[in-house]
Amino acid sequence: MTIRKNPLALSASAAVLVAICASSSLAQDWRRGEYEYFKEPHRFGPLCEYRIRARGAAPVALFGGAREVRKAEARSIRDWEFEASRLFGPRYGGWALAMGKELHCDVKGLEFVCTATAHPCRVR
DSSP states (O other): OOOOOOHHHHHHHHHHHHHHHHHHHHHHHSOOOOEEEEOOOOSSOTTBOOEEEEEEEEEOOSSOHHHHHHHHHHHHHHHHHHHHHHHHOGGGOOGGGOEEEEEEEEEETTEEEEEEEEEOBOOO
């Protein structure tokens, strides 16, 4: 007795496997970062709020590591802008308007982890 393999069933199984692998890697791409808040006096005036720190990450790549670092930096800034807008409103959500900006990246395990820290400010 021989078992015949149906080509349609094999291709359907392959498609399901590819979909599962793709969805798990995409889930890592959109996760939100971690936030810290520093409610302390600052020197930037009444149009700026307390300091926020946001972390963003990207996987370490064997080739093209600089691109992954830029991706992690962009994610940390995007997360910082999201949190500043959520806390203080859209007028405070621009990284370009922020004061006391710091951007720092490290390798932690198999990820580049970048931290964006600044005081959100609104237009003067």
